[in-house]
Amino acid sequence: MATDAAVLPPDVRRRMLMGQAGWYVLLSGLSLLVLFPIWMTIVRAVSEPFVYIERGQPYHPVAFDWGVFGDAWREGNLGRSMLLTLAVTAIVTVAQLVTSVLAAYSFAYVRFPLKNVLFVLIVASLLLPIEVTLVANVRTIRELGWLDSVQGLSAPFLASAFGIFLIRQGFLGVPGELRDAARLDGFGHFAFMRRVAIPLNRPIIASFALITALGTWNQYLWPRAATTREKWETVQVALRSVSVQHPERFNVGVAAAILASLPILAMLIFFQKQIIRGLTAGAVKG
């Protein structure tokens, strides 16, 4: 593009540059709008809370206090709640991967009666999100004695209809010639799954794993309902006790919220492409 622009007549070039400048101004303005709530949150976290309110809540930090992040870490007991959330996230992600890949493989490659009925039943479970089943699932978990436990926090999410659907689509896209070649080579189902089907669909499987991890870490309603003691609160639920329940020390609350977002932010930066592929799966033809 740059070389094209160089050979254009000067007045056209100037108009193009002006147009570009206009887009930069617009994009910067929109960026400020999107980032404004985050900026105000950071300002509030590092400002001494009483001075900040007294000065009329300015748009810039006042009376810097970096110690707030240490306070938030201790008062929110974030070390424990992050470890707990990490454990739940790891269990749910690995379990969803295993259960989804196995089921997806079965639907894509194995012949058995009632396959379509079972597939429709599994996909139809998307109609029963946790918001609908909440009351009943909390009762079940309580009867199992799993309130306030890792198994109680993870159990309802060990399988995913979305994952089965998505990975089955990927498996169905594997060319038939590869299957024939694998059969001639004497591959059994597991060898074919491990050496052909999964490697060929690694991108979509990785994207699915990442958005599962993201969603599990960020989950709120279920961990809120399945815990009764602070000790077992996931980091998202812990944010509530440390922030909105102590508005007079709100700087600590927002600092905790910032710390709770850091792992996800890191994930997003490292795996941006894969996560976006996962989030847009289903929306746009891949």
Add this chain to the structure above:
Amino acid sequence: MSTAEAPAVAAPALTDADADSAAAPRRRRSSRVKEALFGYALLVPAVVILGVFAYYPLYRLVHFALYRPNRFGRGEVYVGPSNITRVLGGDEFKEGLWITVKFLLYTVPTGLVLGVLLALAAHRHLRGIKIFQGIFSSTVATSVAVASVVFFGLVNPKIGKFGQVGLIDLSKSSSALRGVALTSIWQNIGLTFVIVLAGLQAIPDQLREAAQLDGFGAFRRLYKVTLPLLAPTLMFLLVVLMIFAFQAFAPIEFLTQGGPAGSTETLVFKIFRRQDPGSISEGAVMALGLFGLTFVVTLLQLTILNRRVHYGD
């Protein structure tokens, strides 16, 4: 996970596509049975989990709706379907439904328009455009709880910078829901942007260039070329945002706890509050009502997903 390993040795060979032409019929049948058993075995883990935590709860909700716990003993009293019609026709449910719909009307159109505007602005060849795209998608990293904390600091009547702005005043029942909705709108910007941008990127550049050569201006290109081609993406997004609106909970609990005077008690919030033995029956009926609502919208989504998948082949 023993199912994953144990049958590894016994796993049947890959299906022969032309099995019918094979010679030994008996061996064929036994290998078919083996194949079917293998297929079911792979489904067991997923089916058990979805059965226990998706379908069994549906049965339990119906049960809770039809029975009332005995006040003294541990038994239950059958109250029958009249309980369901009573709750669904009652003021609490109708109020919750109306507030949920209002929340949807506040969040979905605004969110959709914002997402499209941001994506249109950021879908162009400019140096450093990736930075802007990263910024616009950044709220993907914020959870509902984090977004709620962020907006508590902005719109809380006591300590919020904009706590006194009339349009989003959380202390008035006429405006509180709008203040809560703002949280959801902002939190969903990232996802909406990412999806619309992907939709735009899927449109071949040649189409736009051809329209340009035909003398289409920027606005006519937008209305005659870009938006029609984006329609399936927008349809998908519409459904996703509607379901998000039905399911919103954290912003309400963080910002208003359902108040003032119950004006922000959406269906999910009301259901969450009805879990003890005395009110679980009512909560279960409300959950079934929410199921009905989700049912209609999700079916819409599935039809769209299905259609797109067929087009994909």
